[in-house]
Every structure is written in structure tokens, then in C-alpha cells.
Amino acid sequence: MSTKVVDRAPLTFYERTYLPAILGGIKVTSKHLFNTLVKGKAVTMEYPEQKWVVPAGYRGAPYLVKDQDGATKCVSCQLCEFVCPPKAIKITPPGPEGQPADRANAEKMPREFEINMLRCIFCGFCQEVCPEEAIFLQKDYSLTGQSREEMIYNKEKLLKLGGTHAGIQKWKHKLEEAKEQETFPVPTP
Amino acid sequence: MDSIKYLDPTTQFVLFSILKVMLVFAVAMTGVAYSVLVERKVSAWIQDRPGPNRVAPFFVEFIPVIGPWLTRLGIFQPMADGLKSFLKEDFTPSYVRKVYFWLAPAIACVPSLMTLAVIPFGSTLGNAANKMVIADLNVGILYSFGIVSLGVYGIVLAGYAANSKYPFLGGIRSSAQMISYEIAMGMSVVAVFLLVGDLNLSSVVDYQRGGLHQWLIWKQPLAFVIFMIAAFAETNRLPFDLPESETELVGGYHTEYSSMKFALFFMGEYAAMIAASGMMVTLFLGGWSSPFGSEPAGTILGGLVHIGWFLAKVAALMVVFIWTRWMLPRFRYDQLMDLGWRRFIPLALANILVTALIVAFTHK
Numbered sequence: 001m002s003t004k005v006v007d008r009a010p011l012t013f014y015e016r017t018y019l020p021a022i023l024g025g026i027k028v029t030s031k032h033l034f035n036t037l038v039k040g041k042a043v044t045m046e047y048p049e050q051k052w053v054v055p056a057g058y059r060g061a062p063y064l065v066k067d068q069d070g071a072t073k074c075v076s077c078q079l080c081e082f083v084c085p086p087k088a089i090k091i092t093p094p095g096p097e098g099q100p101a102d103r104a105n106a107e108k109m110p111r112e113f114e115i116n117m118l119r120c121i122f123c124g125f126c127q128e129v130c131p132e133e134a135i136f137l138q139k140d141y142s143l144t145g146q147s148r149e150e151m152i153y154n155k156e157k158l159l160k161l162g163g164t165h166a167g168i169q170k171w172k173h174k175l176e177e178a179k180e181q182e183t184f185p186v187p188t189p
Numbered sequence: 190m191d192s193i194k195y196l197d198p199t200t201q202f203v204l205f206s207i208l209k210v211m212l213v214f215a216v217a218m219t220g221v222a223y224s225v226l227v228e229r230k231v232s233a234w235i236q237d238r239p240g241p242n243r244v245a246p247f248f249v250e251f252i253p254v255i256g257p258w259l260t261r262l263g264i265f266q267p268m269a270d271g272l273k274s275f276l277k278e279d280f281t282p283s284y285v286r287k288v289y290f291w292l293a294p295a296i297a298c299v300p301s302l303m304t305l306a307v308i309p310f311g312s313t314l315g316n317a318a319n320k321m322v323i324a325d326l327n328v329g330i331l332y333s334f335g336i337v338s339l340g341v342y343g344i345v346l347a348g349y350a351a352n353s354k355y356p357f358l359g360g361i362r363s364s365a366q367m368i369s370y371e372i373a374m375g376m377s378v379v380a381v382f383l384l385v386g387d388l389n390l391s392s393v394v395d396y397q398r399g400g401l402h403q404w405l406i407w408k409q410p411l412a413f414v415i416f417m418i419a420a421f422a423e424t425n426r427l428p429f430d431l432p433e434s435e436t437e438l439v440g441g442y443h444t445e446y447s448s449m450k451f452a453l454f455f456m457g458e459y460a461a462m463i464a465a466s467g468m469m470v471t472l473f474l475g476g477w478s479s480p481f482g483s484e485p486a487g488t489i490l491g492g493l494v495h496i497g498w499f500l501a502k503v504a505a506l507m508v509v510f511i512w513t514r515w516m517l518p519r520f521r522y523d524q525l526m527d528l529g530w531r532r533f534i535p536l537a538l539a540n541i542l543v544t545a546l547i548v549a550f551t552h553k
Contacts, residue, residue: 025516036234
């Protein structure tokens with residue numbers, strides 16, 4: 001084993017008076033004081049007024065989204081409920097006599113859709129598993145409430161918070177594809 | 190006001206003394222509260238933070254411009270801090286020595302306030318017989334040294350009473366530190382009194398009141414440096430906060446304390462800083478006199494101006510105290526003892542000798 005002996009020069013008299021340390025301290029502290037006080041360069045983000053801009057792909061709270069026509073995308077397949085690791089999602093299906101789906105190409109939509117935000121771990125499995133692209137992890141990271149009940153978000157609230165997600169229009173594209181299939185051979189662009 | 194004149198002198202004296210005690214206590218306590226705020230603000234600025242800037246009573250938001258500005262400055266923070274101390278749970282661990290545990294915070298807090306009694310904080314308020322000092326003792330400095338060294342008992346007692354390791358180590362360090370620096374401090378002051386020729390703090394101020402050039406800091410710079418560093422050690426401020434040293438001893442002597450008992454230690458520390466600043470101002474920086482030279486005031490306004498000068502000087506020294514905390518790292522235990530015994534005591538002795546020789550040869 002090789003050891004390297006670091007040559008440490010003995011302190012000079014000037015250094016032993018602690019003066020260089022004191023002067024260095026004055027220099028550093030006054031620089032920072034000046035920067036913060038006069039130039040206003042404090043590194044603190046003053047939270048409720050200034051908010052952190054989340055990066056793309058950030059996994060915040062999962063919300064239900066509507067399609068481009070404002071209809072519920074969720075078809076109450078309950079895959080997200082099954083995949084949810086902390087069992088935060090609870091879906092009440094419409095049942096045989098329930099309300100029909102509010103859009104074409106869908107058999108049904110949930111009567112109630114609840115996410116317990118106190119249980120949710122923001123893992124994104126629900127988004128990954130959803131065949132209808134109806135649930136997305138959005139950019140909300142600050143969820144607060146005054147009671148446990150308040151933290152269980154129902155369908156209405158989730159749809160309101162989720163907004164419209166017109167980015168992926170699965171059924172519209174499916175319809176176009178189906179129409180294209182009607183002519184044969186398929187025209188290639 | 191005229192009815193006061195018809196009272197006999199003793200009653201007048203008692204009345205004025207009570208008034209002065211209450212005023213000094215009020216100002217000192219406000220000073221303590223606001224030096225905590227200054228501490229928090231200055232530390233924040235030095236560490237690139239804005240510091241406390243949220244607390245405000247509900248009505249402040251209705252004051253235009255000034256209201257939000259005061260809130261950002263944290264003016265109302267000390268009230269919230271004080272309220273918090275009163276409302277927190279006062280927990281007494283089962284294993285402490287109860288009597289001493291209850292006694293220690295009071296002993297730590299009271300002496301620093303008592304020191305303020307002998308410091309002349311102003312000249313007069315028009316009436317030459319009524320000096321602006323609570324007790325115009327002929328042995329003022331001896332009194333203050335006697336009282337200040339009582340402060341250490343509070344800390345040692347706290348360390349002993351808590352009956353646990355870290356407070357005990359803090360208490361031991363405190364006693365060692367106090368002993369080392371008390372001597373250097375006392376010796377540094379001897380040189381000042383050789384020049385002044387009187388132990389009364391009012392005469393020390395009289396000696397210096399000719400103006401900036403008369404201040405004893407110019408005649409006794411070494412004594413000032415030693416006194417100042419010893420004051421840092423006596424008040425347990427960084428770089429000499431070994432009894433507390435959060436990083437090694439959790440909280441040092443006040444580890445087991447909570448709520449108002451902890452707050453008493455805290456107040457004691459800041460009151461001691463104020464007392465030490467007041468003492469330094471009186472001994473070396475001209476006391477209540479202005480840098481342009483001043484006579485004892487003949488009017489109430491003049492007296493208030495003198496009190497203002499005194500408070501301004503104390504405030505400036507408090508900022509030095511606070512700033513130093515964020516400037517220097519803590520001394521190691523052996524370095525601390527080395528500095529006290531092997532540097533300052535010989536230096537202070539040499540200073541006394543040189544001063545005595547100069548006085549002996551120049552004094553007619």
C-alpha cells in the first residue's frame with residue numbers, strides 16, 4: 001500500500017494571528033450580503049408566488065381527460081383500478097341499466113371514478129395501462145385539502161381538473177383507417 | 190410634572206430609578222427580540238436567502254406600500270417568535286435534577302440584565318442631578334465583572350441539571366471558557382482605568398467625550414481587541430460557542446430545555462451581547478458622547494440625542510457580533526484555551542505594564 005505524505009507547510013506568524021482567516025471571512029460574507037441585499041440575487045424561490053416550472057414528462061397527479069369533443073374518454077374498463085399499486089383508484093361501473101357513454105365508439109362510461117390522492121403514489125401505471133388514453137399524469141404537484149374526504153377526487157372533479165386532451169385522437173384515426181380499408185387496394189401515400 | 194419638585198429628594202430618586210429601570214428593561218428586551226430578527230436577517234442575506242418575510246398581523250396588508258415592505262423586512266417576526274415560545278410544550282425530562290433544572294434558565298438570564306444597571310446610556314435629561322444611568326456606582330466595572338461571571342453558573346447548572354451527556358459537556362466547556370477569558374477581559378480593562386484614573390463608568394465616558402479622537406479605542410487598541418474577543422467568548426458567540434456547538438453537542442447546555450426555559454437561555458445570550466456591546470461602547474467608543482464631542486445635555490432633546498448615540502453605537506456593535514457568527518468557524522477546544530491563556534493573558538499583562546510606564550512618566 002502506497003501512502004502519499006502531503007507536505008504541510010507550518011503556518012506562518014501572519015497566519016497564526018488568524019488575520020487572513022478573518023479577512024477572508026469578511027470578504028466572502030460581505031460579497032454574499034451585497035449580492036443578496038443590493039443586487040437581489042437570493043437563491044430562494046418564494047414558493048406560493050413563484051412556482052417551479054415542471055419539466056416535460058413530469059409525473060404529477062393523475063386526472064381524467066375529455067376528448068376533442070368534450071366527451072368522457074374513460075370506458076370504465078377498470079384496468080387502472082386493477083393495476084394501481086396502492087389501490088387509490090375506485091371505479092363504479094354503470095351497470096346494465098346505467099347511463100350510456102356520452103360519445104360514439106364507446107359502450108359505457110363509469111358512473112363514478114374516484115382517486116384517493118392521499119394513497120396515489122404518482123407512479124403512472126394507470127396512464128400506461130389505459131387503452132383509451134383517458135387518464136394522464138399531469139403537472140399538479142401541490143395537492144392540499146382540509147380533510148381526508150376532500151382528498152378523494154371524484155369523476156366530476158377529475159374531469160374538470162384534467163381538461164381536454166386532444167393530442168391523441170385514437171378513435172378518430174381508427175375511423176379514418178376503417179374508411180381507408182373500404183377501398184382496395186389501400187392507396188399508399 | 191411640577192408636583193414632582195415638591196417631593197423630597199429620596200422619593201424623587203426612587204421614582205426616577207424605578208422609571209429608568211423599567212425603561213431600560215423595556216428597551217433591552219425589545220433589543221433582544223429585534224437582535225434575534227437581525228441575526229436571522231443577516232444570516233439569511235449572507236447565505237443568499239431573503240430571511241423571515243411573511244409574518245404580519247392581519248391589518249398590515251391594508252397599509253399601502255409601507256405595510257408589505259415592513260412585512261418583507263420581518264418586523265413582526267419577533268412577536269410570532271415570542272408567542273411561539275409561550276405556546277410550546279414545556280417538557281421536563283424525567284431524569285433531570287428538577288430544582289436546578291428550573292433554576293438554571295433564570296440564573297443564565299438575570300445577570301446579563303443586571304449588568305445594564307451600571308452602564309451610562311445617556312448624559313442627563315436636562316436636570317444635571319439626574320444622570321441617565323440606573324446605578325452610578327463608583328466601582329461600576331467591578332460590579333459588572335462580578336455579575337457577568339455569575340452568568341456562567343446558569344450554564345454550568347443547566348449542564349449539570351440536565352443529567353445527560355451533551356449538556357454536561359457543554360457545561361464543562363462553558364466553565365473552562367469563562368475562567369480563561371474572564372481573566373484576560375479583566376486585565377484588558379485595567380489598562381483603561383490606569384488612563385482614566387477612576388472605576389466609575391460615568392467618568393470613563395467623561396474622559397472620552399471630547400470627540401472621536403478622545404475615544405479610548407485609539408489609546409488602547411490592544412485592550413479593545415482583547416476585550417472584544419473575550420466578550421465573544423463570555424457571551425458564547427461564534428467563533429467561541431463551544432458550550433452550545435450544535436454540530437457536536439446537539440444543543441450543548443440547553444439540549445434538554447424547551448419552550449420558555451429555552452427562550453430564557455436565548456434571551457440571556459442576546460441580553461449578554463447587548464450588555465457586552467454597551468460595556469464596549471462605554472469603555473472604548475465614547476459612551477453616549479457623539480463623535481464630534483459633546484457636553485452633558487442641558488435640554489431634554491439633547492439628552493435624547495445622547496441616548497440615541499449610545500443606542501446607535503450598541504446597535505453597530507451588535508451587528509459586528511452577529512456578522513462574525515457567519516464569518517468564522519468555531520474554534521477547537523485546545524485552540525480556544527491556547528488563545529485565552531497563552532496569547533491574551535500575556536498580551537494583556539504587557540499592555541498593563543506599558544500603559545503603567547507611560548502613565549508613570551507622563552503623569553504630573
